[in-house]
Amino acid sequence: MNIHEYQAKGLFREAGIPVPRGIVCRSVDDVGRAYHELGSAVAVVKAQIHAGGRGKAGGVRLAKSRDEAVAHAKALLGSTLVTHQTGPEGRRVGLLLVEEGLKIAKECYAAIAIDRRRGGPTLIAASEGGVEIESLPQEKLLKEPIAVPDGLFPFQARAVAYGLGLKGDSARAGADLLTALARLFLAKDCSIAEINPLVLLEDGRVLALDAKINFDENALFRHPRIDQLRDPAEEDPAEARAAKFNLSYVSLDGNIGCMVNGAGLAMGTMDIIQHHGGAPANFLDVGGGASVERVTEAFQIICDDENVRAILVNIFGGIVKCDLIAEGILGAVKATKLKVPLVVRLEGTNVERGRALLRDSGLPIQTAADMTDAAKKAVEAAR
Secondary structure (H helix, E strand, O other): OEOOHHHHHHHHHHOOOOOOOEEEEOOHHHHHHHHHHHOOOOEEEEEOOOOOOOOOOOOEEEEOOHHHHHHHHHHHOOOEEOOOOOOOOOEEOOOEEEEEOOOEEEEEEEEEEEEOOOOEEEEEEEOOOOOOHHHOOHHHOEEEEOEOOOEOOHHHHHHHHHHOOOOHHHHHHHHHHHHHHHHHHHHOOEEEEEEEEEEEEOOOOEEEOOOEEEEOHHHHHHOHHHHOOOOHHHOOHHHHHHHHOOOEEEEOOOOEEEEEOOHHHHHHHHHHHHHOOOOEOEEEEOOOOOOHHHHHHHHHHHHOOOOOOEEEEEEEEOOOOHHHHHHHHHHHHHHHOOOOOEEEEEEEOOHHHHHHHHHOOOOOEEEOOOHHHHHHHHHHHHO
C-alpha cells in the first residue's frame, strides 16, 4: 500500500524525523493562503500522486511570489501528470503540497528496503541525492543491515552519516534521523521508507526534503490508522474492487485473463502462458477457500477488462473440492454472460466429478488435461 508524500511526512514528524514546513492544498485559493502562511521568500508547489519522477515531469515547481504559486496551482490541479512510473495514462492531480523554500548545501539519499537475499531490512544510502538510486554504481552505495527488532545500532548510524559527508553536529543529526527512520520502518511494517533527497542545509540542519513510504498490506490489520491513509483515487479501480472481496489482483497489459488459487500457482500459470507465446492480462489469486461469490466476482473483474480475449482458470482443489469449484465456475459464467473463450484446468480432490460438471453443462467451456495443455488452448483462443 502506498501513501502520499504529505502523509509520509506526517509519519516522519511523529517519528522525530525533521521535514520542511508544509501545507496541503486542495484548491487554488488554498495555495495562495499557504504561500503567505509559510512566510518564506520561495515556496515549492508539489503535486501529490502515488508516483516518483514528479520533478522531471513538471510536478514540482518553485514559486517566488504568491501570484507565481497560484499560477502553478492552476496549471497542476486537475491536470494529468505523466512520469516514468505512471505509464502513459498518467495520474490526475487532485492535491498539492506547498512547502517552505530552503537553502540547501548538499543532497544525499537514504532508504530502508527489504533485502531479499539476506531476508531482512537494509539501510541504503548515498552521498548523491535527487537521482534515481538505480542509476548509481554499486560502489557509491552505503549499506547496513538492520536487526529485527533492535533497529539500526548507533555505530551503524554514525558510520553512514560520516559516509554521507556529514560532520560534527550535522553528522549527529543525520545519525539520529537514520535511527528514527529505522524505528519507523519496523514499527509500521513498511516495505520501503525512502528519503530522496535527504538534505544538509546551509545552517547545518539535516532533514527529509521528500518522503516515500510503502506498507506491507499483509500487516495492515495491525495498523488501522495507516489503512485509513489509503487514497482510492490513486489505486487501480479493479484492484480496489478485488480487495473488497479478499481477492489478490494486479492488472497487467496482456490479453489472457487468469483466475488461479494460490500465488505460486498463479505465477506459474503466467509464466507458462508467456512460454507459449501469450501475455497474461492480470494476476488473480482467489485463495484456497474460493466461494461461488468470490469466483463470480473474480470473473466479473476479468470480463470488465476490455483487453481480455480469453480466460484461463487454473485451479488445484485442495481445501475446496473440484466439484464445488466447477459449480462456482458454472454459476459465474451464467451470471457474467461470458463473451470470450474460457479454458479450465482442474486438478485435485473430486477432479473427475468437477470435469464432468463442466463437460455436461452445455456451456462453451474448454477443459484442459494439464497446465501446458491449458496454456496452449488459452493462447490459441486469444488469437
